[in-house]
Amino acid sequence: MLFTEFRFLGFFLLVFAVHWLLPWNRARKLWLLAASYSFYAAWDWRFLSLIVASTLIDYSVGRGLELTDDRTRRRGLLVVSLVGNLGILGFFKYYNFFAVSAAEFTSWLGLGLPLQALEIVLPMGISFYTFQTLSYTVDVYRGRLGATHSLPDFALFVSFFPQLVAGPIVRATEFLPQLTDTRHLADIALRVPLVRFLMGYVKKACLADNIAAVVDPVFAEPAAFDTVSLWLASFLYSLQIYCDFSGYSDMAIACAALLGYHLPENFGFPYLATTVQDYWRRWHITLTTWFRDYLYIPMGGNRVGPVRLTINLCTVFLLCGLWHGAAWTFVVWGVYHGFFLSLERFVPMRRLPSWLGHVYVVLVVSCGFVIFRSSGLAEAGVFLRGLVPGGATGAYAIWNGWWLLLVAFGLVHAALARWPVENPVRNSPGWAFAVVYGVVVALVLPWAANQYEPFIYFQF
């Protein structure tokens, strides 16, 4: 069930109505838990068992950590959580990648290891909820968070449906305290999340899905297109993935807000960044901060020598790339970003004029996304070669009118960063808001793509 589907509207209206009609906080939480499990089961009920297993492992480990001060036992419990969660994730997401890569490598060595790919379905959102549960256990282990005693609360934290399948990745420290307070509908500012949901919808259904129809054929056969079209497709894909993912995040944050819960921001106008470092502070913020807090800082953070720093950054971003998917394109994409982040430690890109900084970031990010989106490294190579004048082999061209969309998007992106819509939305009279909202929805829906496209980040 996608947020852009008509049936989600029915589902959410039911969840919303029952949630606010229930007078007890405990009943509301149980209702939300049931709704969250139903939401996930609508995709594939069999994989609910994985969420339940992950929930039980980390709940038990959390309680166990609370009951003991013995360092060895605590460490053992942490290992149980890491092995349990990363074992599930590793099998479902990475087994085939490593098995096939190992088989190819040993075959190249002449050893021929008999490892075969299995027919494994990747459970939706597994990377997201695995990272959430891991963060809980690590925080309890480090003593930053007390273990929760309520299994339903913890289960709701793991499975809360607005962010279950594609984030934002919520920390237990942010979410669990919200479950203790009883919320009141009268306290909820409905207008802001309603507008946010609509903006997310426009990004996803009207922009990302329509751009996909233009970009997909280019990535399927990059050799058939000319240089200008390849550049246009790379910029359009950068726009598509941003609209797709940030659109989902907007809708997730809005749905949670309508139910009275606050989710962390996941995007901060990334294409306004002037350095790659700045870009990563604005793109998929909850993942970046997760890697920063649970991997980069424990590895030494910024307080290491330049060589070690470069290795650390490349390692973290290699893993960040692998988090996105089990393919060499993601690995290379991660290392590519790690390289630019390391470079910026030694070359002060922030001293560039801001317009040049924007151009630099857009170019680096868009070329990176060519690697990210391509079906293989060879295809990415063909695409990247085609970006060089005289390097393209094809003659097909994309309609040049799409450049106008890119310019229009850039202007809107900058305008929204400067003048947030929240204030006019909050201050307008109720009747005016209702009329304008109704009219805008009616004007937006015709521009939705005809087919429902799954969110790109669902596959991660």
Added chain:
Amino acid sequence: MDRARGDRPSRVNESLGASPTVDRTASCAGRSAARRRVGLVLLGLAAFLSATWVVARVQGPLRAPSLRPQLEAVLADLDGYDAVVIGSSRIQRGVQPEVLDARLSAPGRPFRSFNLGVAGMKSFEADRVVSEVLAAGSSRLRLLLIEAPEWQADAKPLHMFTARFTDWHDPRRTWLVLRSIWRSEGSLLRKLELSWLHVRLFFTRLSNYGSHERFGSDSGWSGRVERMADVQGYRPLEISRGNAARRRAAFVADPSPYQAVVRQLRHRARGGALSDSSRTRRYDRESLRQQVERIEEAGLTPVYLVPPLTAPTADFAALAEEGLIPHLIDLRDPLEYPELFQVESRFDKEHMSIRGAREMSQAIAEQLEPVWTGVAAGDRG
């Protein structure tokens, strides 16, 4: 501000158990706030519906690529035709207007027909096309030949969320299809599933969801519309490539499965069992009655066609005997129309070849002649 003031005591009351007087004031304020919110939701809904109505008017009716050339060709020159034939690909590939025209033209009264068969067009979509033809109006058009409708609520999953399938979900047809579903003999779960599908499609159409392709879609079509007018809508499958050519090659390479089906059909025809009695029993008579009434009210004569199918259908002859079908041309009987079931008459199992279409058109023209004579006599009278 009032709302906030009204809510605050309510929360305090909840935790401290305040006096009933304060509670009553708070609950009044709460009810007032709730009424206000409901009012705003209704206002927003009204604004939404008004705007969707305006958008739908600005966009105009759907002209899906697979429907557009034929529909526009016939609507552009509706005064140039005496008869329009409406139906699925079986009609599109099976009726040659020039054969009908040659047979039914008389000195001083030429007959001209148009084939408005469209691949994949089922009963409710055909009914929408009928409405468009009736709404366009014509001083010359007298006959509407329509493929006998089965009023299917179902379709291939591939077709269900296409613009064409969505577009016939106006309130009247959605109501008809829902009624048809609940009168059918399927399981409760299947009925709920199909009903939900059609309700979703109704709201999809109501909201103009994904209809942007209708904006500015007037360019690049005139050539195709003109070509369609030149051939009066008939396009044989022999000129198609891709899937159709592959289907043809497979059919020609081994026609024995088809021949076996025809042998069974002959056997059933001998036993008078060409129709499916359960389909006849649960047939959606009301939808048919409404269609016939609308056509007759527009001053046209409806004629229902049953192509030479190999699969069982409802017993349209029985429906004609009930008085529901004023004129029926039923070509299903392989004993009565053996030439229509020969391998040479078929492009594939389902569709006629050019030769088969000529024979089918001759069979139609033969049965249509008395109907047309009566209509023409009525005009003269």
